[in-house]
Amino acid sequence: MKKLIPIILASLFLVGCSNQKLQSHNSSSSTSSKQVKKNASPTAPKPDIHKKYPGLTLMTIPSQFRGTWYRSDPFSKNARKLVITDHLVNNSVLYKKTGKFKLDHNSAKQNKEYAGDISLGRVMQKNGQTWLRVRDILGSVDLIYITGNFKGHECLYLAYSSGDIHSAIFKDAKTALKYRKYDFSKVN
Structure with missing residues (x-):
């Protein structure tokens, strides 16, 4: 031992x-x-714009919203990119409702049926501006993109469901950084 x-x-x-x-x-x-x-x-899977969902059809986004946009905020030193194409807003496929039905985020069936990176969209004209309302397929809050021009720069104003502007995105990253501390709630 x-x-x-x-x-x-x-x-x-x-x-x-x-x-x-x-x-x-x-x-x-x-x-x-x-x-x-x-x-x-990173290689994220490409969104499937050909997938069919009950009561939804693929939406074509108006040309004035399409392109690569940039935004920033008072706490960022870099601009964030937003890409809008014919049918996508940042890789989320945009659909519009065609049927009379209610989307319910509490429905297990609908959560399974409408799974994926998809959103609902709607285009409106208001006060001479074009609005693109976008929300998660089973969400309740709209993000609104409003066409505009800020100090000579083409932009999209950002608002939530109420329509109150809180930010802006620009075609140029430098412009987005330049106005990152501007209070856009003053814009009508």
């Missing part, structure tokens, strides 16, 4: 050292993989 104790202790010591090396190797390996992931561009 006395001869086994040093062997057992030596075995435990070697196992402990090999685990420490393994952990060290794994942490350096995960660090390098994190760096690769950070530098690699």
Whole structure:
């Protein structure tokens, strides 16, 4: 038994050292993989604009809203990009309701049926401006994009369901940063 104790202790010591090396190797390996992931561009699945949903049809977004837009806020030093295409707002497919039915976010059936990155859209004319109302398919709050011009720059004003403007997005990132601290609630 006395001869086994040093062997057992030596075995435990070697196992402990090999685990420490393994952990060290794994942490350096995960660090390098994190760096690769950070530098690699994420590849999100492309939205399926051909998918059919009951009571919805694909919406075509008016041309004055399309393009790459930029916005910022008082706490950001970088502008955030918003891309609007024929049928997408930042990779969310835009649909319009065609049937008379109520969308209910509490409905398990509807949550399954309307799963995916899809939104409801509606275009309106108000006070000589075009409004694009967008909301999550089962959501209750609209995000409104209103065509406009701010100090000579083409822009889209942003408002929530009530229509009160709270921000603006511009075609140029530098312009978005320039006006990031401006109080857009003063705009009518």
